[in-house]
Amino acid sequence: MKRQHAMVGYxxxxxxWPGILGLGLLVFIAGFYLxxxxxxxxxxxxxxxxVAKLTDRRTRAAAEEPKTASEKLNxxxxxxxxxxxxxDLLEKIYGAADRQKLRLEQGEYRAVKxxxxxxxxxxxxxxxxxxxxxxxxxxxxxxxxxPNLSLESIQFERQKIGDATVDAKVKLVLYLxxxx
Numbered sequence: 001m002k003r004q005h006a007m008v009g010y011x012x013x014x015x016x017w018p019g020i021l022g023l024g025l026l027v028f029i030a031g032f033y034l035x036x037x038x039x040x041x042x043x044x045x046x047x048x049x050x051v052a053k054l055t056d057r058r059t060r061a062a063a064e065e066p067k068t069a070s071e072k073l074n075x076x077x078x079x080x081x082x083x084x085x086x087x088d089l090l091e092k093i094y095g096a097a098d099r100q101k102l103r104l105e106q107g108e109y110r111a112v113k114x115x116x117x118x119x120x121x122x123x124x125x126x127x128x129x130x131x132x133x134x135x136x137x138x139x140x141x142x143x144x145x146x147p148n149l150s151l152e153s154i155q156f157e158r159q160k161i162g163d164a165t166v167d168a169k170v171k172l173v174l175y176l177x178x179x180x
Contacts, residue, residue, distance in 0.1 A: 080148055080177035083111075083120050089146050089174055093124070096141035102130040122174040123152070127167065132156070135168045148175045 012020060081089065097104050105127035112121045128135055135156070143149055152171040159167070 077118055077177045080119070080175055083122075083176045086122060086174065086176065089149070090124070092145045093126075093142045093149070093172070096145060097126075097128065097138050099141065100130065100134040100138040102128050102134055102138055104128055118177065120176040122176055124172045124174065126170045126172070128170055129165060129167055131164055132166050135166065135170070139170060142172070146174070149173070150175070 015023070094104065107127065108123075108125040110123045112123065113119075114121065128138065130138075135154075139151060139154065143151060150173050152173050153169075154171070155169040157167045157169075158165075
């Protein structure tokens with residue numbers, strides 16, 4: 001053990017303080033590389049593999065895309081849910097209102113079938129009572145949750161200027177496909 005201490009002391013004496021500082025920096029750089037840079041390099045490699053997979057998937061999806069106008073139109077109609085799913089879609093809309101703690105009054109519902117375009121327009125007129133931000137958040141959430149839903153009109157009415165609550169008439173349209 002004494003011999004090792006003597007050898008380290010002799011080596012340190014020969015290197016001097018610049019050599020010891022250089023060795024310390026080399027040890028620090030090796031530790032930094034192993035603890036910080038190497039894991040990040042591995043992460044970059046993983047991300048490159050993910051990008052390659054996504055590019056490959058996008059290329060395959062582009063090859064499978066409809067080419068003709070009739071194929072594109074059929075793909076569009078295939079995106080729309082059938083009329084028998086109206087209850088599920090309305091449940092999502094009512095759920096968006098419940099999350100905003102809105103009180104929905106009795107609504108009006110009307111289905112209009114268009115035989116030329118093979119679409120069913122399901123008009124939903126909902127009288128809503130709540131604060132203005134609640135109504136805005138409800139409409140935004142409903143449109144986000146139901147992709148085939150559109151806002152046709154919204155009308156606000158306040159009884160008094162100082163009232164926090166507003167009465168709103170929200171007119172929504174659900175677009176549904178007709179299955180042949």
